Amino acid sequence: MSILWLKAFHVFFMIAWMAGIFYLPRLFVYHAASKHQETKDQFKIMERRLWFFVTPFALLTLILGILIVYQYGLEWFKASVWLHVKLTVVALFYAYHVYLYYLVKMFAADKNTKSPLFYRIINELPVLALLAIVLLSILKPF
Structure with a gap:
C-alpha cells in the first residue's frame, strides 16, 4: 500500500478517535452534574457505547502509524x-484513553467522586x- 494511503487513513482514524476522546469527558461533565438516576443511567449507556465505538479508531491509528514508520x-x-517527541505525546493520549475507560467504569458503578469542573478541565x-502532535508532524522542528 502506498505510504500516502497509509497516511490518509492514519489521519482519518486519528480524527475519528479524537472526536470521541473530546466528547466523552463532556458527557462526564453532564453526568456528574445530573441529579436524576434515570438521566444518569442514560449517560452510562452513552459513555460506554462511545468509548467502545472510538477504541477501534485508536487501535487503527496505532497500527497505521506503525506501518508508516x-x-x-x-x-x-x-x-x-x-x-x-510526538510518540511521547501520543503515548500520553493512549494513557488518557485508558483513564477515560476507568472513569466510564466508575460512573457505571455510581462511584464518581469528581466534580463537573474536574471533567471540564480534563x-x-x-x-x-x-496541537503539539499536529505541529510536530507538520513542522518537524528537530
Whole structure:
C-alpha cells in the first residue's frame, strides 16, 4: 500500500478517535452534574457505547502509524527526533484513553467522586496535546 494511503487513513482514524476522546469527558461533565438516576443511567449507556465505538479508531491509528514508520525505515526513525517527541505525546493520549475507560467504569458503578469542573478541565487539556502532535508532524522542528 502506498505510504500516502497509509497516511490518509492514519489521519482519518486519528480524527475519528479524537472526536470521541473530546466528547466523552463532556458527557462526564453532564453526568456528574445530573441529579436524576434515570438521566444518569442514560449517560452510562452513552459513555460506554462511545468509548467502545472510538477504541477501534485508536487501535487503527496505532497500527497505521506503525506501518508508516516501517515504510520509512529504521534509519529514518532513528534520525527523526521530532517523531520521538510526538510518540511521547501520543503515548500520553493512549494513557488518557485508558483513564477515560476507568472513569466510564466508575460512573457505571455510581462511584464518581469528581466534580463537573474536574471533567471540564480534563476535557480541555487534550486539545493542547493534539496541537503539539499536529505541529510536530507538520513542522518537524528537530
